[in-house]
Amino acid sequence: MNSVDGEVGDFSVSLTRKPRYVNEDLCTGCTTCVEYCPVEYPDQFNQEISDNKAVHIYFAQAIPLIAYIDESCLYLKEKKCRICENVCKADAIDLRQKPEKMEIKVGAIVLAAGYDTYDPSLKQEYGYGRLENVVTSMDFERLLCATGPYEGEILRASDRKHPHKIAWIQCVGSRRVTPGDNSYCSAVCCSYTQKQVILAKDHDPDARCTVFHNDIRAYGKDFERYYQRTQELSDVRFIRSYTTVAREDPQTKNVFVRYSTPDEGVKEEEFDMVVLSVGLNPPADYQGLADKFGIELTEHGFCLASPTNPIGTTRPGVYVCGAFQGPMDIPESVFTASGAGTQCGELLDYRRGGLTRERVYPAEKDVSQEKPKIGVFVCHCGSNIGRVVDVPNTVDYALSLPNVVYAQEQLFSCATNSAKQITDTIKEKGLNRVVVAACSPRTLEPLFRDTLREAGLNQYYYDMANIREHCSWCHSKEKEESTRKAQDIIRMSVARAGHLKPLQEMDLPVNKAALVVGGGIAGMTSALSMANQGHEVHLVEKENDLGGMARRLHYTLDGLDVQQYLDGLMRRVYRHPSIHVYTNAEVTEATGYVGNFVTKLTSDRGPSEIRHGATVIAVGVDVYTPTEYLYGQDDRVLTHLELEERISSGDEAVTGAQTLVMIQCVGCRNTDRNYCSRVCCSESIKNALKLKEINPEMDVYILFRDIRTYGMLEDYYREASAKDVKFIRYEPENPPQVEATEEEGRPVLQVSLMDYVLGMELAIGADIVTLAAAVIPREDNKDISQLFKVSLGPDDFFKEAHVKLRPVDFATDGVYLCGTAHYPKHIPEAINQAYGAAGRALTLLSNDIVTVSGSVCEVDEARCMGCGACGQACSYGAIEFRKTKQGKKAVVNPVLCKGDGLCNAKCPTGAIYLKHFTDEELLSQIDAMSATA
């Protein structure tokens, strides 16, 4: 990226494209060049622990999955070699490529620059780079990986032996104000370390793992359980201590770690390997990025954004997503990515679809009455298949199989001309089924199905025989056996192909309106974003006005006036011509499916029936009503929300208190609610700082288990400590005791607890005690979940389709999730996710139709005995039972069916069947497998 000119809606971006030295259109990713390349060079993807070649594919899942040549190439350095050019059968190598300058015109820009990891070699104290068996967490991540430097074996650099005793050191480069370190918390290391411990134990069940940590910040959804799962493994220790790497044993190269213990003072312990849990830095050239894009940064080098829109930068039309916002975990990163999408949509909606072109296919021929005429195309994949499997012989073999009327070999079946050849051959030879024997269907099945459509055949008349990943690649030394196996695989494919049925994909119209359930910050933000892109939005709120939980919040750590912001947001919602607000509303019935929902409700507007294409669930949360610590019995005991309300109303009983004690983790992180409420540590620190600002003389104590001020919130924790807010840790087995009593004639709430640092019992005479009451799921979550056919997690928060990969989607298509209904979160996080939900909903609403796969289940009604086994097996509610004259019969709604086929395996009579994977089709493969030629 060289420069950006212009302005929002009309940017001109100048780019220099580095040469790949491989023609992207010709390379098929076969990796023959990699094998022949003579240059071994440290593999950057594998942290330079192992070597790769000068020509290589960056990593196994790279997109596009094709090769490039790096600066270690002999030809590029010394004009020698050129072996790759000679071995590439696709003629894809192009060593004459030059850097290419290009200008592109865009309306909006998304910065997803990611993060860099902290470099521990900058500090002597960890010995990284000096002691061979000290690695970073990134190094260890690669060691764990099957595609890593030692193919998934964890080995020490010094002797290539498996380490059995491994230590992790947390907060390396984070939570420290010393020069070169980051003052903030990197937010992800506690959890990734736990993951690494679990995986290390998977690799070696006898491994002895020790984690040296500060606070354990298991603040994310399901993280607390994950932490417990790690702790409960055998031979896993969590030790709370600052730690240094002392030295190594010159013979064994084992590493000595020095740490302190409450009982025995400073200790030294020997480990086979030490992993440094390095923190997250802003992307390497953050200042350069900022200058080029004309955006401002925070003092830490991350992107500066407003708390009310973390996705917007200081320059209109330039958006930011992912960890360039600040350290964040994968789900947050995914929210912000979809959120950036919707914000671009708000800007550019009037030009939506302007560059798309529709494909036109020839009309489909009905060949269902014809006898199968199967064509088999066997791919050489350059030399990937061809040099192991005898392809010509295999073509002959294919011709000998029943129903095969045509077979040929191809150098690369996926090349454009080969695909065209398949289309032409179908027409010429009158083929009605096609088998391509090549690679995995994962990437290329859509391409080959397309060649059938181009020839006027139904795309489901296609089967792929994987003779590369399943054959030539895994038995490259056994050529004869591989040829036989390839023939077995093809025989099975051909057998199945004979049974394939033409299937139609269904196009459903999409209703362009959206329903948002919940009118808090998340619901309103999501509604506005969708409405700004031309969609009608029905916003349903249970209370008599919008605002949700935020109506009880007044200020935030980053200085936001919540009520002022909320007023503005509500005004925008009420005034928006496309948003229809229903207050005092209750949903009574919700039916339909993706693109076509019907929801009935009663509200101040009377009964309504709303038709909508997408649904966003943003119902928010409740607060726990404590039964502990005299709450409800003594009016000097408040929840932190009540404290905030008292502070903002200027209640002198609170602001004038001599001593105020805050107790954290009330009602959660226990057996009733086995999760962390995420926001309370920062909320308490926020209130403590506010109190100190109003009344600097006040003694404020925060009694905590772990302080979980993750990310940039850490700076406020430090500020509170500096302002003499006293933090005292307690253990859950030994919680503080609160008692109403008198102290020198002054009525006080006496709070007594064990101080583990001082090693003595403390008694604090407090005027006010405040409780960090847990954030809890709403009681009606269950009803909402049943109405909209979505699920709840173990803690009764709404359960997303996938915790990392699809954090704003539900498993039910067309229904999305945002805000605290998903899990407790801070306002900027809720806003990120609200935009994310809008972005996901827009990917549906911006289309006129949604296409449903042809491979779904269907019921042969005569065979159905109405036993209900299929319905129990279905996770998607796709199967209903209807009463008929012949009893109860199952009916599949193909729109809801996801084609997993569990019902098929449960059905006693074979009445319900998964199309494209029927018993007949699969049994034919099993029979063909056994029928050795």
Add this chain to the structure above:
Amino acid sequence: MCSGRVDLEFVLRALANGMDGVFIGGCRLGECNYVTHGNYHALNMALLCKKIMAHIGLNPDRLRIEFMSAGEGNLFTEVVDDFTKQVRGLGPLGKGEGEDLEPEVLQERLREVTKLVPYIKLMMNPKLSQRLSPAEREDFYTTEEIDALFSEVASYFIDPEKCQACQICLRRCPVEAIIGAKNQIHVIDQDKCIKCGTCFEACPPRFGAVTKITGGPVPPPIPEDERALARKGKGAEA
């Protein structure tokens, strides 16, 4: 298609075809990318199938199910090599089972069990969908349970004396195993019957013509030329 789609019948078919071992690969348990967790269904099916194999005299180690991710090529190799070695050690199907299992006997048993797959699915359905922790897997299906399952197989029989040829059962039978017509006494084709009991449930109680027979032999069907229904009482004949 999910690993949970793998049908009990598929495994039996492979064995009947002479395969010496069957391997089922699924995604890692608890890591389903959807909400289905169908690999647990596959696991239950495999556990049940192993017990059935033992019941008919086959070594259950000939069936293995393993769970791994697509990124764990080396684990796959390890597992497959190990399984291949194990199956080789067991010897060819039937021959290696210790007691002299005649090929015809084995085929007959497999045929019998395959015929009972609908019945097995019906009886075992409540257990087949459960998500089992490692500790629960060992004895989830007990040998006694499987022995009982097979010894208690019921057959259904239409009493020609009681059948009124009303065609209710005939229309309801999911596998068209009931032969009959209007005024033609109905007969169950025992070869086609999957023992689901639908006819038993469907027969109007006032007729009570369908009987469930457990253990004993099923009476032979009434000869075709005697199936015409005599409506006006039995005294009319001869």
